[in-house]
Amino acid sequence: MSDRNVLSVPVTRNALHGGALREVAFAPSAAIPASATGVITIDLAQLRANWRALAMHVAPAGCAAVVKADAYGLGAARIVPALYQAGCRNFFVATFDEAAAALKYAPGATVYILDGVMPGAARDIAALGARPVLTSLGEVDAWAALAAEDEAAPPAALHVDTGLHRLGMAEDELEALVADDALMARLDFAVVMSHLACADEASHAMNRQQLDTFKRLRAKLPRARASLAASDGLMLGRSFHFDLVRPGYALYGGQANADLKTPVSPVVQVSARILQVQDVPAGGAIGYSATYRAATPRRIATVAAGYADGVFRHASAANGETGGAVIVRGQKAPVVGRVSMDLITVDITDIDGPPPVRGDYVDLVGPRLPLEAVGAGARTIGYEVLTRLGHRFHRHYVDNSD
Ligand SMILES: *Cc1c(COP(=O)(O)O)cnc(C)c1O
Numbered sequence: 001m002s003d004r005n006v007l008s009v010p011v012t013r014n015a016l017h018g019g020a021l022r023e024v025a026f027a028p029s030a031a032i033p034a035s036a037t038g039v040i041t042i043d044l045a046q047l048r049a050n051w052r053a054l055a056m057h058v059a060p061a062g063c064a065a066v067v068k069a070d071a072y073g074l075g076a077a078r079i080v081p082a083l084y085q086a087g088c089r090n091f092f093v094a095t096f097d098e099a100a101a102a103l104k105y106a107p108g109a110t111v112y113i114l115d116g117v118m119p120g121a122a123r124d125i126a127a128l129g130a131r132p133v134l135t136s137l138g139e140v141d142a143w144a145a146l147a148a149e150d151e152a153a154p155p156a157a158l159h160v161d162t163g164l165h166r167l168g169m170a171e172d173e174l175e176a177l178v179a180d181d182a183l184m185a186r187l188d189f190a191v192v193m194s195h196l197a198c199a200d201e202a203s204h205a206m207n208r209q210q211l212d213t214f215k216r217l218r219a220k221l222p223r224a225r226a227s228l229a230a231s232d233g234l235m236l237g238r239s240f241h242f243d244l245v246r247p248g249y250a251l252y253g254g255q256a257n258a259d260l261k262t263p264v265s266p267v268v269q270v271s272a273r274i275l276q277v278q279d280v281p282a283g284g285a286i287g288y289s290a291t292y293r294a295a296t297p298r299r300i301a302t303v304a305a306g307y308a309d310g311v312f313r314h315a316s317a318a319n320g321e322t323g324g325a326v327i328v329r330g331q332k333a334p335v336v337g338r339v340s341m342d343l344i345t346v347d348i349t350d351i352d353g354p355p356p357v358r359g360d361y362v363d364l365v366g367p368r369l370p371l372e373a374v375g376a377g378a379r380t381i382g383y384e385v386l387t388r389l390g391h392r393f394h395r396h397y398v399d400n401s402d
């Protein structure tokens with residue numbers, strides 16, 4: 001592939017976070033209404049570049065895309081077609097409804113349902129044309145029951161447990177399954193998969209243990225494509241790639257592996273506007289329950305973003321703790337006082353430059369505040385930040401591919 005989108009991924013093609021950092025947090029665009037109080041900007045060209053970069057990284061293994069939870073909160077209606085356009089043909093979702101959406105936005109794609117077959121739902125999944133990821137003999141039986149005389153049921157995947165003990169068939173059940181010739185004749189396993197517990201830590205002993213177990217278990221279904229790695233696991237080396245990798249978070253610009261930089265760039269920027277700036281005297285309380293008191297005179301900006309927009313209540317630091325922050329004029333301003341439904345209060349006393357005013361945008365996620373940092377500021381992870389972004393902010397999809 002000589003596509004320049006792929007070759008220049010980390011350096012020049014990122015409309016949001018690449019190149020020179022913007023000093024003003026968010027450059028308003030004609031596409032954003034003046035009345036907007038917050039904007040989530042999603043760069044579809046960078047999303048496609050990320051998928052291609054991961055696909056190149058793992059080739060000749062295939063690269064699927066995990067688009068569960070409405071494409072990690074970014075909107076399956078826009079994300080799925082963009083990934084299909086990039087060349088992705090295999091999608092993983094959690095639920096039936098998500099599969100229906102994925103197939104609507106990418107007709108002809110192969111869509112796997114990680115939650116498998118709920119009792120009584122096999123026929124609906126088959127009618128939809130999706131493939132369940134089966135985890136138990138009960139589910140396997142229900143799926144095999146769809147088989148017509150002398151024919152297999154539609155293709156499915158099998159999830160085997162290699163040590164995560166979350167979803168997946170145990171080894172003894174798998175042995176019983178493959179020993180049952182009559183049952184196996186009615187099944188067509190396209191994919192055999194498992195999931196890693198500690199792939200974000202490259203040196204964790206469980207990675208090697210699960211790899212060895214997976215090699216042993218997948219050998220029992222030699223015709224199925226094998227899939228083990230998600231975003232973090234695909235950075236652990238070729239031996240983890242097998243036939244198909246299943247990244248989600250990395251597609252959206254997340255750095256899932258704490259030790260190894262994934263070859264992707266951010267796709268999402270979240271900005272919200274200042275509603276009011278006020279000077280709080282020494283001793284003044286800020287926010288509900290007066291959890292924060294100004295020790296010295298402070299300048300506080302109230303920003304139109306709250307927990308309804310995905311700001312975590314844990315992002316607010318009481319006195320003496322460090323919590324979350326936002327970026328104001330390229331500088332970090334701490335969240336002080338309780339996060340409320342619609343509002344946060346940030347301390348802008350030490351921000352250099354012209355004083356911030358009502359209407360200015362500040363970044364909640366952006367070039368100087370990656371998802372992982374936002375997660376750390378709220379004692380959670382970037383994944384949760386991404387999937388909890390609210391639906392009140394204006395969603396602005398950009399595509400600078402031309
Ligand atoms: C969510 C999920 C993935 C994708 O994980 P990321 O870390 O977002 O890449 C892959 N496989 C399974 C089984 C999952 O549940």
